[in-house]
Amino acid sequence: MSFRRRVLATAGAVLVAASAIAAGAAPATAETWGTIVSTSWAYTDIRQPFTSFVDQDADAPVGARVEAGYHSSKAYFTFDLAPLRGARVLSAEAFGEEKAANDCTKPRSTQLWTVAEQDQDPTWLRAPREQTLLPGPGAPEDECLWSRVEWDVKAQLAQALAAGSDSLTFVLRMPEGKQYDPAYGRSYANKLSITYEINRPPNVPAEGAVGIQECAQGPLYNADTRPSLRARLVDPDRDWMTATFAIWPTGEPSQRTELTTSGIPSGSVARATVPADYLRDGQSYTWSVRAEDETDASGWMPECGFTNDFTRPGEAPGISSADYPEGSGPPGHGGAGIPGTFTLAPNGVSDVVGYYLDYTYVAADEPGGGATVSYTPQYAGPVSVNVYSVDRAGNRSPSRRYSFWVADTGPRIACPREIGVGLPAECTLTATEPDAASFTYQVGDGPETTVPAVDQAATIEVVASDVGSLTLRAWSTSAEGVRSGFRTETLRARDSPKVHSEVYPENEKGGGPGIPGEFVFEPGRTDVASYWYRLDGGEKVDVPAGPDGTATVTITPETSGFHDIEVASVSADGQRSRSTASYFFNVAAPAD
Numbered sequence: 001m002s003f004r005r006r007v008l009a010t011a012g013a014v015l016v017a018a019s020a021i022a023a024g025a026a027p028a029t030a031e032t033w034g035t036i037v038s039t040s041w042a043y044t045d046i047r048q049p050f051t052s053f054v055d056q057d058a059d060a061p062v063g064a065r066v067e068a069g070y071h072s073s074k075a076y077f078t079f080d081l082a083p084l085r086g087a088r089v090l091s092a093e094a095f096g097e098e099k100a101a102n103d104c105t106k107p108r109s110t111q112l113w114t115v116a117e118q119d120q121d122p123t124w125l126r127a128p129r130e131q132t133l134l135p136g137p138g139a140p141e142d143e144c145l146w147s148r149v150e151w152d153v154k155a156q157l158a159q160a161l162a163a164g165s166d167s168l169t170f171v172l173r174m175p176e177g178k179q180y181d182p183a184y185g186r187s188y189a190n191k192l193s194i195t196y197e198i199n200r201p202p203n204v205p206a207e208g209a210v211g212i213q214e215c216a217q218g219p220l221y222n223a224d225t226r227p228s229l230r231a232r233l234v235d236p237d238r239d240w241m242t243a244t245f246a247i248w249p250t251g252e253p254s255q256r257t258e259l260t261t262s263g264i265p266s267g268s269v270a271r272a273t274v275p276a277d278y279l280r281d282g283q284s285y286t287w288s289v290r291a292e293d294e295t296d297a298s299g300w301m302p303e304c305g306f307t308n309d310f311t312r313p314g315e316a317p318g319i320s321s322a323d324y325p326e327g328s329g330p331p332g333h334g335g336a337g338i339p340g341t342f343t344l345a346p347n348g349v350s351d352v353v354g355y356y357l358d359y360t361y362v363a364a365d366e367p368g369g370g371a372t373v374s375y376t377p378q379y380a381g382p383v384s385v386n387v388y389s390v391d392r393a394g395n396r397s398p399s400r401r402y403s404f405w406v407a408d409t410g411p412r413i414a415c416p417r418e419i420g421v422g423l424p425a426e427c428t429l430t431a432t433e434p435d436a437a438s439f440t441y442q443v444g445d446g447p448e449t450t451v452p453a454v455d456q457a458a459t460i461e462v463v464a465s466d467v468g469s470l471t472l473r474a475w476s477t478s479a480e481g482v483r484s485g486f487r488t489e490t491l492r493a494r495d496s497p498k499v500h501s502e503v504y505p506e507n508e509k510g511g512g513p514g515i516p517g518e519f520v521f522e523p524g525r526t527d528v529a530s531y532w533y534r535l536d537g538g539e540k541v542d543v544p545a546g547p548d549g550t551a552t553v554t555i556t557p558e559t560s561g562f563h564d565i566e567v568a569s570v571s572a573d574g575q576r577s578r579s580t581a582s583y584f585f586n587v588a589a590p591a592d
Contacts, residue, residue: 032237035195036084038077039167044124046072052121056190059099062110063174063185072180074173076115076122077192081160081167086236087198088296089158094134094170095150097189104144106183110137112151113171130171132156153194200236201296205243205270205289207232208304215304221393222306225276229259231289231301235266239293243270247278247287250305264291281310309351313397317355317389318345324377324404332380332405335485337475339376342402344387346370349397352389356396367392380408380485409433410487411476415462421495422526424461431456431476433484441474450477464493467578495525496579497567504557504585512588516556519583521567523549529572533565545569560589 042054043061047069060075077096094112101108115128122128136151153170160168170192178184208215208231210222233241241264248256259272270289279285284307291298320326323340324333334340346352350368354361362373377383383406388399412430419425429439436453443462451458453476464470470493475486503517504510511517521531521543528549532540535555543551557563568580 032087032199033195033197034083035193036079038192039080041075041077041190041192042122043073043075044122044127046070046124049124050126052123054121058190059187060096060172060190061185061187062172063102063178064180064182065102065185066182070182074122074124074127074171075188075190076128076169076171078167078169079192079194081157081165084157084161084196084198087161087200089154089161089196089198090295091197092152092154092157092194093138093150093196094153094192094194095148096172096192097147098139098145098149098186099189100187101144102185103183107141108137108139108146108149108186109174109178109184110149110186110188111173111175112136112153113173114156115169115171117165117167117169128169128171130173134170149188157194157196198237199239199293199295202233202235202239202241202266202291202293202298204299205231205233205291205301207269208289208301210304210306213306215302218305220304220306221309221391223309223312223393223395225279225310226273227279227306228271228273229287229289230269230271232269233264233266233291235291235293237293238266240265241270241291241293243272243289243291245270245272245287245289246300247274247285249280250284250286279308281308283308307393309391309393309395312395313346313349313352313389313391315347315349316398316400317349317352317387318347319343319357319387319400319402321402321404324375324383324406326402326404328405330405332407334377335407335409335475336377336380337410337486338483339374342373342375342385342387344371344373344389346389349389349391351391352397353392355387355389357387358385364389377406380406380410382406407485409485411436411439411474411484413472413474413487413489415472415489415491418492418494419462419464420498420524421464421467421493423523424463425491427460427462427472427489429453429458429460429474429476431484433476433478433482435478435480436476436484437479438477439474440477441472443472444470462491464491467493467495469493494579495569495577496581497524497528497531497569497577498522499565499567499581499583501583501585504555504587507584507586509586509588511557512590513558513560514556516554519553519555519565521545521551521553521569523569524581525569525571525577527571528569530570531567532570533567535565536563537566557587560587562586 042052061073062075064072112134113130114132115130118128134151138150139146174184210220210227213220229245242262245259261270261272264270286303286305288300288303290300321340321342344355352364354363355371357373362371364371384403386399386401389397415427416425436456438450438452439458440448440450442448470491472489473486476484501517501519528545530545531543531551534540543553545551565583566580569577
């Protein structure tokens with residue numbers, strides 16, 4: 001495997017030092033500092049001129065040495081440039097650690113060169129061509145060995161990145177006059193590193209928009225006299241940026257003006273508001289934006305255009321409906337829940353693109369054309385809707401109010417005033433439309449259930465799953481499939497018991513002092529095992545429930561006048577009902 005190919009294969013092993021900018025923190029400057037480490041290395045030896053010693057677990061020999069014979073070596077180090085792709089190099093230094101020196105009295109003479117790429121591993125006789133001698137070495141002269149010997153590689157690193165190179169290879173060697181002199185020979189750690197200061201320019205801004213309209217939707221029409229231009233800025237180094245927006249009348253670049261917004265973090269949307277006195281009604285404009293960090297600027301975003309339209313449609317639209325005629329009175333048409341078709345017309349406005357019927361939008365069948373929309377009234381009686389048209393810039397016309405009468409065709413609903421939680425309650429549905437064949441009803445958000453109609457009526461069971469209110473909605477359907485309007489009834493569900501007494505009716509006079517009376521407690525929920533009650537706020541009294549969930553207690557009032565009983569139910573697992581029942585009765589005086 002060649003040295004060049006193996007370097008590319010190990011690109012994923014590059015170690016990139018963490019950026020000097022912590023994740024999520026606002027950077028102080030636009031530059032990023034870091035370190036990359038060589039991904040592969042090799043050395044050659046004059047003693048074995050056809051052998052390449054690749055990625056050995058040993059120090060890198062440089063220059064001559066005498067060890068079991070004479071040797072002279074060069075060491076090659078290759079770096080993967082993928083982590084720096086697209087960056088501008090502000091400074092870069094290669095450095096390595098010295099491990100040994102043959103003679104510390106000789107001056108440090110190691111050179112660092114760039115070498116040309118080749119498709120084979122380097123050997124002494126098949127060495128890559130040396131290209132540029134780099135400034136260095138940098139280390140204290142009075143130190144024999146130094147842990148960080150440096151060479152300036154800024155220009156060569158920048159050149160390689162500009163050329164789009166995937167990698168960059170350096171060679172450590174001695175000068176020609178000293179390459180073969182053992183006194184100058186040294187060894188280095190088998191890795192070189194490059195510490196760098198770089199800046200990547202911001203990306204070209206994207207997601208351009210005028211107000212809420214994205215440029216990609218085009219063509220855009222603007223009704224705002226001070227529209228907001230916006231675009232998302234991203235910087236690979238996560239720097240804070242300045243956005244420069246440029247705008248000009250389409251075809252008139254000499255009237256270009258620029259708007260600047262600063263302090264924008266990477267990934268955020270930059271906005272600029274166009275001054276109102278710059279824009280003219282009916283004029284088309286072109287704009288773009290670029291991002292700048294403290295060092296570099298992005299390219300300009302692809303141009304985005306819009307046309308101003310500050311003039312709203314002058315006439316309210318026309319509206320008509322055969323299903324719900326305007327101005328109709330009782331008994332009305334259709335019914336609650338029965339949709340009707342409404343026809344909308346531009347009323348002479350040529351640039352209408354759509355209509356709103358209350359909050360329902362429908363597009364015109366063509367620019368300046370009409371539309372049809374389905375509208376379903378939700379209650380019987382007088383109903384009014386508002387309609388207005390919009391042009392391509394979103395300008396709204398004056399509104400038009402359309403009033404009609406919705407027939408009351410829903411079935412009558414008769415239910416208990418209150419129902420218990422989990423306990424079936426009977427409700428009666430009675431049709432108001434002739435020939436009702438069935439009823440369909442829905443409890444809350446539950447499923448729709450259809451039952452047959454018998455003599456225009458049906459009895460259904462409603463079950464509440466929890467305390468609170470729930471809505472019962474019902475409609476009838478004839479044998480021919482004609483549906484009535486719907487009617488709704490709001491039911492109240494409680495889990496408190498029901499209390500009644502024949503001797504002491506609720507809120508009425510009865511009995512008398514010393515006259516006992518039976519009070520029956522009926523469950524307001526399922527799984528009632530017992531009750532507790534207290535008379536006039538006194539001590540609680542526990543009472544077991546029978547198999548049917550009811551309980552009967554005898555109370556003998558001692559005084560005449562008003563009294564009250566508070567009652568709660570208790571389930572088999574000890575859970576008390578969420579609400580209690582209060583029962584008031586009036587004990588008759590003896591004279592009564």
